[in-house]
Amino acid sequence: MANGEAKVAKERIEAVEPEKNLITFRVIEGDLMKEYKSFLITIQVTPKHGGPGSIVHWHLEYEKISDEVAHPETLLQFCVEVSKEIDEHLLSEE
Incomplete structure (x- = not known):
């Protein structure tokens, strides 16, 4: 998939550990x-x-379908953006 191309994902929450501030x-x-x-x-x-x-x-654990599939470096910018959004949300609640 090309860089900068919009992607869609549906996810399910696997674990929430409030005492560790962790979500999977x-x-x-x-x-x-x-x-x-x-x-x-x-x-x-x-x-x-x-x-x-x-x-x-952020911990990304994945299994590629084949060796030809690239590692998901393109998701790093997504992680940065989501982290900023979480930060803004938390600051707005203070």
Whole structure:
């Protein structure tokens, strides 16, 4: 798939662990499923020590359909954008 091309994904929440500020999604339908057998996204937020703000860790666990399929680097910008949206949402609730 070309860079910058819009993609569609439907995901299911697999796990929510509020005490760890962690949520896991499994992609179950959409464009990613054309290239990957499985795709799991875990987001964990850790408050920064000694200062305001938090650190967001994204863990992408996937199995490619074949060796020809590229690693999902194109999703990195998506992760950045979603992290910014979460940040804006949380700041608006303070």
